[in-house]
Amino acid sequence: MLKPLGDRVLVEIIEEAEQKTAGGLYVPDSAKEKSQRGKVIAVGSGKTLDNGTKSPLEVKEGDTVYFAKYGGTEVTLEGKNYSILAERDILAIVE
Secondary structure, three states: OOOOOOOEEEEEEOOOOOOEOOOOOEOOHHHOOOOOEEEEEEEOOOEEOOOOOEEOOOOOOOOEEEEOOOOOEEEEEOOEEEEEEEHHHEEEEEO
């Protein structure tokens, strides 16, 4: 598995369910937008501040989050899609 560094977060992308238009047509996978929702799999040790201390991350493993549309780097590992994001690219935690 991957271990994020610093203020990075590894998020497993949650694929959206089958999409259907108002007229009843199904949207093919090639036309769908990338999902912006995922589950936090691993977190880094935190951001190093100017005084040398670590600032802990606000998210933790297991959180479901929404992240910036074009944020992060997408990777595929063992058939699953992940995104490695900086904590600032995470917009909200689903409670």
